[in-house]
Amino acid sequence: MATTMKDVARQAGVDVSTVSLAINNDPRIRRETRERILSIASDLGYRKNHLARGLRSGKSFTIGAVVGYTSSAFWSEVLAGAQSVLAEHDYHLLLDYAPSELRQEETQIEALKQKRVDGFLIAPSDDDPESPDNKSAVEHYRALEEEKIPFVFVDRFVPGLDADYVAADNFSAARTATRHLLRLGHKRVAYVYAPHRMNTAQRERLQGYQSVMKEARLEPIPWEALRPRNERSLEGLEAGRELLADKAGKGVTAILAATDSTAMGVLRALHDAEKKVPEEIALMGFGGASTAEYMHPPLSTVTLPMRALGEHAARILLDRIEGADGPPRHVLLPTQLTIRASCGAAR
Amino acid sequence: MATTMKDVARQAGVDVSTVSLAINNDPRIRRETRERILSIASDLGYRKNHLARGLRSGKSFTIGAVVGYTSSAFWSEVLAGAQSVLAEHDYHLLLDYAPSELRQEETQIEALKQKRVDGFLIAPSDDDPESPDNKSAVEHYRALEEEKIPFVFVDRFVPGLDADYVAADNFSAARTATRHLLRLGHKRVAYVYAPHRMNTAQRERLQGYQSVMKEARLEPIPWEALRPRNERSLEGLEAGRELLADKAGKGVTAILAATDSTAMGVLRALHDAEKKVPEEIALMGFGGASTAEYMHPPLSTVTLPMRALGEHAARILLDRIEGADGPPRHVLLPTQLTIRASCGAAR
């Protein structure tokens, strides 16, 4: 059996409770006593048992992370950010990649509740307009509130639910990106996005784009990238092809894409159509994928603060767990325009 | 307070122990009794407490995942694979992105031990030849063996330590890729890799390449991609440039890269040098990055079975936790050649 506080206590000639206090740095314990106990503990190879501590104190020092794993590089970064601040406080992430069906997400959250996580970091499922369970989603999260389990949304949130969230400022980002293209002299700027993958983040990008176009009295050219027929086909590629073939694509000299992978697909469509990028058509992505730089030409993009997203979310969560009350916090993190060759000009 | 077995027991007019047996599907409990208890439990919103169960049974139903987060998309997939099989057995992953210094990895493993994880899924740190702590690494993992905490290496392993591991068959994969290039008629085939990021996986790729070249009585042209001077520079890009400028690059008609991102960098170097791919130089990556397909031309690559890696590792771990003894298992998973335009020909 592993050595316990009891062993340490016996060896040190003190009570277990004293050992407990010593190990938890309680100020009531004298320095020298603590040091003696700690040294004995270390000699004996004592290791605290978080399960016992958790049972007793009602805290597990774990956070359930319920996120999608599509666009997995993105989530890796977010989780790495969260993990790094949590680790400083002895917390860990209990991972739970959730497929985008709400039903699944629910049972997985239940499983994590059984593990007694102290809080949740959640990227709510995309709200597919074809089956809008949004109402049930709201109820679902409200249950968490009633059970007083803190949670914070990351990257996107659930409209109609006033909860903590941390997201990139997608609206401003889209505005900045669009304005950048307009400043370069473009008039017909299209926006390619996937309507079947809508969530609050995506919605705000679209709105940001539209708002700038309208303010400039230009016609917005939103272009829907449909679900590709065969599983592993390239969404952006098909969308780009169709846009170029359609009359809406006539005269378009710049394209902003809702995600980097969409942009990469569009880029291939442009290559295939022998359109020069950026000379004939300027292109810009959204996300900050590391591979964007490797494109030909290197892809300009809106870089999302992925690590910071996770870090902030973790901090809010820790606060809430410590009992911080107060109104929901809505943190919007700034993004950065990463200008490379594909959009045609330095900032 | 949350409802406990005690509450359920009182409500059902039975003892807690009966409830416990019922919930754990013990055959001693009669069907109807169990069903009655279960229904009451569900009515009362009973939720089992894994901390208590863990304290009692000595199992936490969690697995520590200690992996790097560079090449994060790769690890996302691996972890998603592991998670999916673990979830079926009520296990979860406790995440721990470890930077590649061994020292760090050690303290993080210690923290996870305190959380009483039932096993570890580990991607051992790269063995930087400049500071070969390999000996201490071995000891470090042996400690786990002595403590009888099961662990399995994923993707790479520690030479000199005969432990369970699951990896892609990098040696064969590199051989297949190299042979593919030779079959296309190439004689001077270079291999670009990063010596400062060596690990067993990388080493086997290099050896696979070399073995085929030697068998074909061709001169291997290994080319080292050095650590780029500025942090965020492109390793493969610089390496590609240097290779083209060097006399070793003379007459090279095909390049195999050790990773996809290296290949992407090389691709840019080729573009910059106005070399046509694949007409003048054929190119092939390694990894199966999702964005490889978006390259121009689409990048041929060796696709690694990322999800399967995680799935197998999880299964082995579960077996070991269940007490499976027996010699270390070394699982080598097959890879797939994904032929696209950059290498010049369909298979």
Place this chain on the structure above:
DNA sequence: CTGTTAGCGCATTCAC
């Protein structure tokens, strides 16, 4: 400052 006393929720002996 340190020891005493009591559980946290559950699983596992044993009886019956």
Place this chain on the structure above:
DNA sequence: GTGAATGCGCTAACAG
């Protein structure tokens, strides 16, 4: 088949 008793390792009152 089911109930009673016991303790996993730890923390938190409350004494002293």
